[in-house]
Amino acid sequence: MTTDGQGSAKERVSRRKVFGLGAAGAATLGAGMVAANTLLDEPPQAHATSTSDPFPFYGEHQAGIVTPAQDRLHFVAFDVTTDKRAELVELLQEWTAAAARLTQGKEAGSYGAVGGAPEAAPDDTGEALGLPASGLTLTVGFGTSLFDDRFGLARHRPAPLTDLPKFPKDQLIPEISGGDLCVQACAHDPQVAVHAIRNLARIGFGKVSVRWSQLGFGRTSSTSRAQSTPRNLMGFKDGTNNLKLEDSGLLRDHLWAAAQDGSPWMAGGAYLVTRKIRMMVETWDRTSLAEQEQIFGRNKGEGAPLGKRAEFDPLDFAAKGPDGEPHIKSDAHVRLAHPSSHADARLLRRGYNFVDGSDGLGRLDAGLFFIAYQRDPRKQFVPVQMGLARNDPLNEYIKHVSSALFACPPGVRDGGDYWGRTLFEG
Numbered sequence: 001m002t003t004d005g006q007g008s009a010k011e012r013v014s015r016r017k018v019f020g021l022g023a024a025g026a027a028t029l030g031a032g033m034v035a036a037n038t039l040l041d042e043p044p045q046a047h048a049t050s051t052s053d054p055f056p057f058y059g060e061h062q063a064g065i066v067t068p069a070q071d072r073l074h075f076v077a078f079d080v081t082t083d084k085r086a087e088l089v090e091l092l093q094e095w096t097a098a099a100a101r102l103t104q105g106k107e108a109g110s111y112g113a114v115g116g117a118p119e120a121a122p123d124d125t126g127e128a129l130g131l132p133a134s135g136l137t138l139t140v141g142f143g144t145s146l147f148d149d150r151f152g153l154a155r156h157r158p159a160p161l162t163d164l165p166k167f168p169k170d171q172l173i174p175e176i177s178g179g180d181l182c183v184q185a186c187a188h189d190p191q192v193a194v195h196a197i198r199n200l201a202r203i204g205f206g207k208v209s210v211r212w213s214q215l216g217f218g219r220t221s222s223t224s225r226a227q228s229t230p231r232n233l234m235g236f237k238d239g240t241n242n243l244k245l246e247d248s249g250l251l252r253d254h255l256w257a258a259a260q261d262g263s264p265w266m267a268g269g270a271y272l273v274t275r276k277i278r279m280m281v282e283t284w285d286r287t288s289l290a291e292q293e294q295i296f297g298r299n300k301g302e303g304a305p306l307g308k309r310a311e312f313d314p315l316d317f318a319a320k321g322p323d324g325e326p327h328i329k330s331d332a333h334v335r336l337a338h339p340s341s342h343a344d345a346r347l348l349r350r351g352y353n354f355v356d357g358s359d360g361l362g363r364l365d366a367g368l369f370f371i372a373y374q375r376d377p378r379k380q381f382v383p384v385q386m387g388l389a390r391n392d393p394l395n396e397y398i399k400h401v402s403s404a405l406f407a408c409p410p411g412v413r414d415g416g417d418y419w420g421r422t423l424f425e426g
């Protein structure tokens with residue numbers, strides 16, 4: 001984390017102090033990262049080449065959606081406590097400025113943790129000093145509740161931003177569901193993600209309060225073909241058949257909102273569904289391998305579809321085994337969730353494993369913090385989840401305890417733009 005970076009000689013020296021390291025530093029951080037950052041005026045690369053590098057903040061779409069999923073998450077939902085529209089806009093402008101800095105490995109404010117007046121509270125909390133950008137992305141979203149009467153936004157509420165229906169077997173906890181605003185922080189270093197959320201919450205003091213937040217470790221999806229498929233806490237490869245950043249045609253059709261969808265301010269944005277799904281891992285761990293594999297419809301070792309050999313072999317729902325039964329059962333998770341079961345509904349999944357300690361009854365409080373981006377949840381998440389909630393044998397081992405839906409606006413174009421400008425000024 002550098003001290004400022006606006007361009008003064010002192011600041012350039014500071015950046016060199018952190019990034020222009022000698023051989024020992026270069027060995028620690030990786031050659032790619034040092035090369036990128038000692039060329040001070042070079043824009044960040046479109047794709048980070050090491051886990052230290054920054055991702056660009058400005059662009060048509062917000063970073064943190066198709067960005068190759070980083071390993072760590074801190075997700076927060078806020079309630080807006082001010083009733084003044086101007087204060088909300090001011091907050092979004094302040095957040096944008098801080099996010100543009102934080103994602104490039106700088107401190108949240110221009111004085112930083114130690115550069116301000118001793119009498120004043122620092123404008124950065126300091127725990128990321130000395131840490132690189134670590135691939136931090138910050139992605140903002142607006143909840144359904146933001147579009148009530150408080151800020152004059154009711155007539156701008158997009159039709160896809162409609163409260164999710166109650167699904168069979170939902171056991172949602174209201175205190176950890178919903179929210180007026182959200183920020184998803186993803187990074188390769190948990191301290192960098194937590195630092196970013198903490199500083200945005202600090203900046204929001206008096207205008208927003210944290211409603212709930214969730215830490216995640218270990219991505220459970222790939223969002224790029226360059227990534228290997230990770231595993232969820234049930235031990236299965238997760239994210240094989242995901243929308244990926246290389247699928248530009250599918251992303252256009254299934255991910256990005258367009259002006260013709262009815263809310264021009266959302267063009268280039270996407271809708272985000274989060275579900276905290278607790279796993280009864282102790283019960284799962286006593287289930288036979290054969291049953292585990294039948295539940296998902298893929299084998300545990302390779303992640304291959306049952307009846308096939310390799311992870312990326314195509315799913316064949318018609319193929320039958322010697323017993324005349326389909327290799328992939330009619331209620332297998334991958335069959336129920338497959339686009340062919342739901343009018344081609346597709347999701348860009350971007351979830352994380354979580355373990356929130358144990359529950360006092362000797363069980364891990366663990367599971368999947370499910371995150372999915374899409375163009376219209378009414379046509380994508382809702383039908384898929386309805387099918388899963390009704391028929392998926394996995395339900396014996398999981399419990400949905402939190403749910404939220406947000407409209408993530410398009411990306412911030414440049415330093416004169418801010419998160420949500422198209423909504424508030426559009």
Ligand SMILES: C=CC1=C(C)c2cc3[nH]c(cc4nc(cc5[nH]c(cc1n2)c(C)c5CCC(=O)O)C(CCC(=O)O)=C4C)c(C)c3C=C
Nearest residue numbers: 232236237238239240241277334337338339368384385398
């Ligand atoms: C409503 C959407 C989904 C929820 C909720 C969900 C929960 C959930 N999933 C797993 C593990 C796996 N899911 C896999 C595939 C898969 N899952 C969904 C959707 C939801 N999953 C989709 C759309 C797909 C892809 C289907 C396809 O087109 O093939 C897999 C297989 C590997 C993969 O393709 O990702 C696993 C494993 C868990 C553990 C879970 C809740 C805790």
Ligand SMILES: [Fe+2]
Nearest residue numbers: 238333334337
């Ligand atoms: Fe799934």
